[in-house]
Amino acid sequence: MSYGINAYQQVGRSSANYADPWQLTEMLFSGALERIAQAKGAMERGDTAAKGERIGKAIGILDGLRGGLDHQAGGDLAANLDALYDYMQRRLVSANARNDAAALDEVIALLREIKEGWDAIPAEARNAHQQRAPRADGTAG
Known part of the structure; x- marks a missing residue:
């Protein structure tokens, strides 16, 4: 999940330092949604640089969400989320290249x-x- 923290901090949220894993994940979702909405606005204004920057940040946040998945404990759910995050990242790349607002709307949904x-x-x-999660010393919390 530290990769997720780094991804979120890169978009300017210092409160990520103090968030628990549940809050951090919620912040990542919110941050990705915000960046995609900003990219859509930049697309509508014809601001190619801002559009690309915001889409890049959204892709980075999705990468953080993917990096936080526990494939061993999460099984099929983690695998399905990983595939879905990958799909969203590819849609964002396509949206950026083609100025495709509908692709941005799909990822937002x-x-x-x-x-x-x-x-x-x-x-x-x-x-x-x-409470069940192990602490740094290896004992249960």
Whole structure:
């Protein structure tokens, strides 16, 4: 998940230093959505440089989300998310090259759906997961 923190910090969010993994993931989703919306606005204005920069940052954030996946514990879900994040990254590259606002809208819709699922995880489940997670010394929390 440290790769995700680095990706988010590159887009200017110092609060990532103090976020727990649940909050960090929510911040990554929000940051990616924000960068894609900014890229769409830049596309509409014809600002090619800003469009490319924002899409690049969104791709980096998606890379951070991919890097935070636990393929061993996550099984098929992690594999499916990895494939979906890869697909979104490729759509963003295509959107940038072709000035395709519809591709940006598609990625926004996909990210929103994943984020809504993430946000719907009950706090009790998040807390239970954090309590079971091993600490730096190898003992359970």
